[in-house]
Amino acid sequence: MHPLWVTLSQLGDSRWLLPLSLVLIVFGPAESRALRLRWAVGLAVAGGLTLASKLAFLGWGIGWARLDFTGFSGHATMTAAVYPVALYLATHGRLRHPMLWALLGSILAAAIAYSRLPLNAHSVSEVVSGWLLGTAASAFALSSHRGKWRTPLPILATSLAIGIALPLLMPTVRTHDIVMRIATGLSGREQVFNRHHFVR
Template sequence: MHPLWATLSQLGDSRWLLPLSLVLILFGPKESRALRIRWAAGLAIAGGLTLASKLAFLGWGIGWARLDFTGFSGHATMTAAVYPVAVYLATSGRLPKPLLWALLGSLLAAMVAYSRLPLNAHSPSEVVSGWLLGTAATVFALSARATGWTTPLPTLAASVIVGLAVPMLMPTVRTHDVVIRLATELSGRDQVFNRHHFVR
């Protein structure tokens, strides 16, 4: 397996993306308040749907066998919902056409999403649907864009530092393990469902 895919996949780790987003949402410039509120709502909805889809399959076997769908890809969803908006917040007021830079963030998200395929972590339906779900959250956030503001460099730096600190402080914690534990607790099952339970 080419190491590029593993490296790209690490960029979709929610342990780094969610803290980074939280700092930008809480401490961004007040002029961007509408955008940040929409971003928080979009992230909450996209994240909630992703978690619900995973719990539905792992705990109760609810999926779509024909499409090999067991839940939205968390990496695809979160990168598509985070990177474009974060890049927009970083470039607005500093570089021309921040929306074009946001598109580059979306391209990065697409590359991270694709990396899940050669790693055999997800099926195409899970990757594509996750990327579309995250992109919808991004479009919702950026539709409230305003002008005349710039995110302070200390805020940008703090978001990156906090984001990187979380996985460093909790190197053994994996979000998928947490989801599995939650699925077993809620469903009362000893074992979670997997793709082999699909009736082909």
């Protein structure tokens, strides 16, 4: 595996993206409340759809064989839903053209999503659909009314610190393993479905 793809993929780890987002959503400035509320809703919907699609396949084999689709890529979805808004919140009122930073966040998310392909973690359909789903969540948040405000540096630093700390404190915890346990628990199967179960 090329180290570039491994590094990019690590930047899409939900163990650091979710706590980072939670801190920014809960403790952001009051003036950005509408944006943060929309972001919370967008993250919940995108995350919920991603989890549901994974559970449907892992637990019951519900997917789309023709497109090699077994569920939205979690890395693609979460990075596209988090990085654009997080960078916007970090730069608004502090740097010029915060929407340009949001665009850069979307490009970074696309690179992270692409990294899942050479790592053989997902198919093209799963990566593209996940990125589009996450981008829709970001667009929903960023379409809110924008006033004059800036996210305090201590809040930005705290979100980064907590986001970085959790994966270090839980190095053996993988979200995919948790999803597989949920899938087998709900479906009653001993083993989850995989791509080999597709009838081609």
